[in-house]
Each structure stands twice: as structure tokens, then as C-alpha cells.
Amino acid sequence: MSLTFIQGLELSGTFAFAISGATAAINKSYDVIGLLALAFVTAIGGGTIRDLLIGATPVAWMTDELSNTAIIVAAVIAALFFSYVKILQRWLNIFDAIGLGMFTITGINKGIAAGLPIPVCVALGVITGAFGGLLRDVITGEQPILFTREIYAVASIAGGSLYVLASVFTPLPGGFVQSISVAVIVGIRLLSLRYNWQLPRLRQ
Amino acid sequence: MSLTFIQGLELSGTFAFAISGATAAINKSYDVIGLLALAFVTAIGGGTIRDLLIGATPVAWMTDELSNTAIIVAAVIAALFFSYVKILQRWLNIFDAIGLGMFTITGINKGIAAGLPIPVCVALGVITGAFGGLLRDVITGEQPILFTREIYAVASIAGGSLYVLASVFTPLPGGFVQSISVAVIVGIRLLSLRYNWQLPRLRQ
Amino acid sequence: MSLTFIQGLELSGTFAFAISGATAAINKSYDVIGLLALAFVTAIGGGTIRDLLIGATPVAWMTDELSNTAIIVAAVIAALFFSYVKILQRWLNIFDAIGLGMFTITGINKGIAAGLPIPVCVALGVITGAFGGLLRDVITGEQPILFTREIYAVASIAGGSLYVLASVFTPLPGGFVQSISVAVIVGIRLLSLRYNWQLPRLRQ
Numbered sequence: 001m002s003l004t005f006i007q008g009l010e011l012s013g014t015f016a017f018a019i020s021g022a023t024a025a026i027n028k029s030y031d032v033i034g035l036l037a038l039a040f041v042t043a044i045g046g047g048t049i050r051d052l053l054i055g056a057t058p059v060a061w062m063t064d065e066l067s068n069t070a071i072i073v074a075a076v077i078a079a080l081f082f083s084y085v086k087i088l089q090r091w092l093n094i095f096d097a098i099g100l101g102m103f104t105i106t107g108i109n110k111g112i113a114a115g116l117p118i119p120v121c122v123a124l125g126v127i128t129g130a131f132g133g134l135l136r137d138v139i140t141g142e143q144p145i146l147f148t149r150e151i152y153a154v155a156s157i158a159g160g161s162l163y164v165l166a167s168v169f170t171p172l173p174g175g176f177v178q179s180i181s182v183a184v185i186v187g188i189r190l191l192s193l194r195y196n197w198q199l200p201r202l203r204q
Numbered sequence: 205m206s207l208t209f210i211q212g213l214e215l216s217g218t219f220a221f222a223i224s225g226a227t228a229a230i231n232k233s234y235d236v237i238g239l240l241a242l243a244f245v246t247a248i249g250g251g252t253i254r255d256l257l258i259g260a261t262p263v264a265w266m267t268d269e270l271s272n273t274a275i276i277v278a279a280v281i282a283a284l285f286f287s288y289v290k291i292l293q294r295w296l297n298i299f300d301a302i303g304l305g306m307f308t309i310t311g312i313n314k315g316i317a318a319g320l321p322i323p324v325c326v327a328l329g330v331i332t333g334a335f336g337g338l339l340r341d342v343i344t345g346e347q348p349i350l351f352t353r354e355i356y357a358v359a360s361i362a363g364g365s366l367y368v369l370a371s372v373f374t375p376l377p378g379g380f381v382q383s384i385s386v387a388v389i390v391g392i393r394l395l396s397l398r399y400n401w402q403l404p405r406l407r408q
Numbered sequence: 409m410s411l412t413f414i415q416g417l418e419l420s421g422t423f424a425f426a427i428s429g430a431t432a433a434i435n436k437s438y439d440v441i442g443l444l445a446l447a448f449v450t451a452i453g454g455g456t457i458r459d460l461l462i463g464a465t466p467v468a469w470m471t472d473e474l475s476n477t478a479i480i481v482a483a484v485i486a487a488l489f490f491s492y493v494k495i496l497q498r499w500l501n502i503f504d505a506i507g508l509g510m511f512t513i514t515g516i517n518k519g520i521a522a523g524l525p526i527p528v529c530v531a532l533g534v535i536t537g538a539f540g541g542l543l544r545d546v547i548t549g550e551q552p553i554l555f556t557r558e559i560y561a562v563a564s565i566a567g568g569s570l571y572v573l574a575s576v577f578t579p580l581p582g583g584f585v586q587s588i589s590v591a592v593i594v595g596i597r598l599l600s601l602r603y604n605w606q607l608p609r610l611r612q
Binding site for chain 1: 229230232233234235236237238239241242252256259261262263266267269272283286342343344345
């Protein structure tokens with residue numbers, strides 16, 4: 001089996017998302033079932049919500065053996081090497097940003113293929129990239145990080161809007177547009193972490 | 205663009221639901237992403253769950269530009285004029301009741317069109333009218349208002365049952381039956397607010 | 409109307425699941441709407457998520473009058489005889505275990521019919537048997553029992569794996585394989601309750 005570069009990028013994102021779910025499970029003292037379930041929900045939740053909304057069933061993860069394997073491996077690694085996972089958080093952030101970028105593009109492509117309006121396609125990109133983490137937070141009873149702190153959805157919206165506009169309105173080759181858009185998402189996300197950019201929170 | 209009266213009623217309901225979601229986001233100090241997301245989830249969550257359950261995909265909001273615009277406008281207004289929103293709560297309750305009434309009927313009509321049993325159609329009405337608010341409460345970590353205090357689902361069930369029974373078993377014209385049924389829902393809901401009717405809560 | 413033995417087993421499981429949802433509603437001092445809704449969500453939530461994931465809509469409960477009646481009866485009984493429900497918990501555990509077993513098999517059969525990979529079929533079994541309770545816990549704001557304490561999903565996975573492997577790889581008659589598999593699930597579940605087996609919880 002040989003992976004393409006794009007598959008490798010997607011897998012590294014899936015892996016990082018699953019680690020994030022597994023870490024949340026460990027922080028809540030879940031058992032091994034909770035560990036696996038939360039790793040899966042975090043990694044494939046966004047794509048699953050997207051597929052349900054557009055009616056693409058059976059949903060994608062059910063036939064994506066490679067991703068499912070990556071999620072199980074991530075859960076096992078998180079359980080066995082939890083203290084190292086914390087140390088390697090900086091690297092995981094990079095993989096997570098790549099996942100956000102790749103998943104955003106996947107979601108948008110499915111929206112375009114379904115003939116949906118451009119803003120809805122961008123929304124599907126954000127849902128694909130970020131709603132797995134939302135489900136993770138709702139299940140564990142935490143306030144959603146997606147809604148309260150970090151430049152996460154904003155990075156997805158920025159790169160996603162660039163992607164969909166360039167795809168629909170310019171003759172630029174798809175691979176080029178996708179590369180630039182993912183780079184924009186990863187760049188905004190990592191810069192926001194590096195310089196601690198945060199969205200203002202609303203006050204009463 | 206000219207709106208029909210019915211579209212206007214539905215839009216005022218969507219607007220009120222979105223304000224309710226945006227208000228919850230502000231109360232939780234969410235950021236602008238959380239504001240928009242919660243306004244959307246509250247306004248279109250019920251209809252989305254209904255569409256998923258009956259397999260009507262892509263779900264309705266994706267192609268409903270008018271509603272989506274109303275939701276964004278509501279979120280912006282809630283963020284900019286939060287203190288006024290509180291003062292205008294009484295008016296918002298009226299719009300919210302209208303939304304509950306209109307959405308209940310929409311849900312029931314979709315159930316009838318799908319050939320589902322009458323009680324299930326009524327359930328789809330309640331889901332359409334009230335489960336957006338349920339999602340809002342689950343995401344923000346609040347106990348669901350729908351299940352704990354107010355005469356909300358009961359109003360939807362009363363008017364919805366009237367509607368489905370009159371639609372299926374009487375030759376009365378559809379527009380007439382719908383008007384009466386929405387009026388019953390709005391009436392029960394607003395009277396319950398005015399006189400502080402509450403369902404008894406169950407005790408151990 | 410005469411019930412088959414299998415229908416009787418499924419109904420007793422649905423009944424026990426609904427009681428569990430109704431009990432949670434009463435513990436949270438929900439009103440009668442919350443009682444009914446939580447009984448339904450707990451009893452049919454797992455099968456509904458399964459049907460959504462594989463695209464089997466309208467979802468099963470909408471045309472399953474018998475189950476819906478059992479759920480309403482269970483909710484009424486729980487509300488009227490709450491103190492007795494507590495005393496009868498041991499019997500309810502047996503019905504609940506039977507429900508877990510029967511629902512696991514139903515979920516797996518739907519996965520096999522949809523041509524999904526074997527591990528995904530087992531996952532659909534667990535989802536069908538156990539995710540109604542997960543929804544119950546998320547809505548009421550409790551940490552999911554499914555992920556934190558009991559031998560529940562593990563029983564479903566053990567019996568479910570046995571079922572799917574025997575169904576696919578042996579010529580044994582379906583009814584026989586199903587009976588053994590349900591017995592394994594019920595047995596593991598009840599033994600774990602009797603002897604207080606628990607999965608180890610993960611620690612940081």
C-alpha cells in the first residue's frame with residue numbers, strides 16, 4: 001500500500017483529531033470504550049454531520065478503513081503515552097491545523113458537487129473541519145472551544161472562502177488552489193496559536 | 205422581492221428563534237463564531253432534525269436564502285443591541301410563538317406528505333418547532349427549557365393535533381385550518397407566558 | 409394481535425430503555441413533556457442514529473407502533489409508580505440487558521444488509537444498543553455512563569462480534585447464532601452487574 005501525499009496529509013489530520021478526543025476522554029477519566037468512542041467522534045464527527053446534512057449515506061467513515069485504523073492507533077498511543085502526548089502538543093497542533101485545512105476543502109468539494117450555494121459550501125467546510133471537536137465538547141460537558149476562544153472556525157472560513165471563490169470563478173488548476181487554501185488555513189491557525197490571537201468574546 | 209404574508213410570519217419566527225440563540229451565546233460569553241452558530245442551530249435545528257429523520261436531504265436551510273439572511277441579521281442585531289433585545293423581550297415572545305406555530309404546521313405537512321402515522325406527524329411538528337431550542341440548551345450546557353418549565357411543546361401538540369385531525373378528517377380548506385391551528389398555538393403559548401402557566405414538574 | 413417470542417424480547421428491551429429515560433427525567437425534575445421525550449430518546453435514540461448513518465429513512469421508530477406504545481406505557485408507569493420502579497431495578501436490569509442484546513443484533517443485521525465491513529457492523533450493533541443511553545446522558549448533562557463505568561458496550565461488542573463472525577463464516581442457522589449471541593450479551597452484562605465488574609478508568 002502506498003499513500004499519496006494528500007492521503008498522508010488527511011491521515012495526519014485524522015490522527016491529530018483522534019488524539020484530541022482521546023486526550024479529552026483521559027482528562028475525564030473515561031474507560032477504554034469512552035476513549036475509543038471519543039477519539040472516533042472527534043475525528044469523524046464533522047464529516048459525519050456533513051454527510052447526514054447532504055444525504056450522503058452510508059456516511060464516509062464507514063468505508064474508510066485507513067482513517068478508522070489511524071483513529072484506533074491514535075487512541076492506543078494516547079492511552080499508553082499520555083504524558084508524552086502533552087509534551088508533543090506543539091506537533092499535534094500542526095497536524096490538527098493540517099486536518100482542519102484538508103477537511104475544510106473536502107467539505108467544500110462535497111457541497112459544490114451537491115450544487116449548494118457558495119456560503120453553504122463554506123459552512124460545510126467549517127462543519128467538516130470543526131464540528132467533531134464541537135461534539136467532543138458537548139459529550140464531555142465542556143463549553144465548546146469552537147465558540148469561545150480560539151481562531152479556529154475563522155481560519156477555516158478564510159481559507160475555505162478563498163478556495164470556493166477561486167474554484168468557481170478562476171481557471172486556476174484545482175490542486176494549486178487547494179494547496180494555497182490549505183496553507184492559508186494552516187497559517188492562520190498556527191499564527192493564532194503562536195501569537196495567542198483570540199476572537200473577542202461577547203459581553204452582556 | 206415581495207414576501208407573502210405566510211413567508212413573513214415564518215421569517216418573523218426564524219428571526220425570533222435566532223435572537224434566542226444569539227442571546228444564549230452572549231449570556232455564555234461566546235465569540236462571534238459561537239454567536240452565529242448558535243443563532244443558526246436554534247433557528248434551523250428543529251427543521252434539520254425533522255429533515256434528517258424523514259430523509260429529506262439536503263436539509264431545508266441549505267437552500268433557504270431568505271431564512272439564512274434573517275438569521276445573520278438577527279445575530280448581528282442581538283450582538284449590537286443586546287440591552288434593547290432584553291427590553292423588547294415581550295415582542296420577541298410574540299414572534300417566537302408565531303415561529304412555534306408556523307414551524308409546527310410545516311413539520312406536520314412534511315410528515316403527512318411522507319405518509320407517516322398521525323401521532324408521528326404531530327411529533328414532527330413539535331420537533332420542528334421546539335428542538336432547535338433543545339439543541340441550543342444542550343450545546344450551552346443548560347437544562348432544556350423545553351423539558352422543565354414552560355408551556356411550549358404542549359401548545360405545539362394542541363394546535364398540531366387540531367391541524368392534522370382537521371386536515372385529514374374534515375373538508376375544511378387548508379388555509380383556514382392552518383390559520384386556526386397557528387392561532388391556537390400562539391394563543392396557548394402567549395396566555396401561558398402572560399399568566400405564568402407551567403407544567404407540573406415530576407418529583408421523586 | 410399475537411406477539412412472537414422475538415417481538416416480546418425486543419419490546420421488553422424497549423420498555424426497559426424507556427423506563428431508564430423516564431427515570432432520568434424524574435431525577436432531573438423534568439415535566440411530563442421531558443418525561444415522554446427522554447423515554448423516547450433513550451429507547452429509540454440508538455436505532456435512530458444507526459438509521460441516519462446508513463440512510464434508512466424514515467427512521468424505524470416512525471412506523472413501529474408497537475414500540476411507541478410500549479414507550480408511552482413505560483413513561484406513564486415510571487411517573488405513577490416511581491418508588492416501585494426503584495425497587496424493581498433488578499428486574500429492569502434484566503430487561504435492559506435483553507434490550508442491549510436484541511438491539512445489538514438488529515443493528516448488526518442492518519449493517520450486513522447494507523454491505524458494510526464487519527467491524528463497522530459491530531459498531532452499528534453497539535450504537536443501536538447503547539447510544540440511546542448516551543443521548544439521555546448528554547441531554548440531562550450527566551457524564552455518559554456508557555463511557556465511564558459499566559460493562560455495557562463491552563458486552564455488546566463481545567456478543568456482536570460472535571454473531572457477525574458466526575453469521576458470515578459458519579453455516580450455523582441464523583436463529584441459533586442469534587440466540588447464543590444474545591445470551592452472551594445478557595450473560596456478560598448481568599454477571600458484570602452481579603459481581604460489580606467495571607472497566608478500568610483511564611488516569612492522567
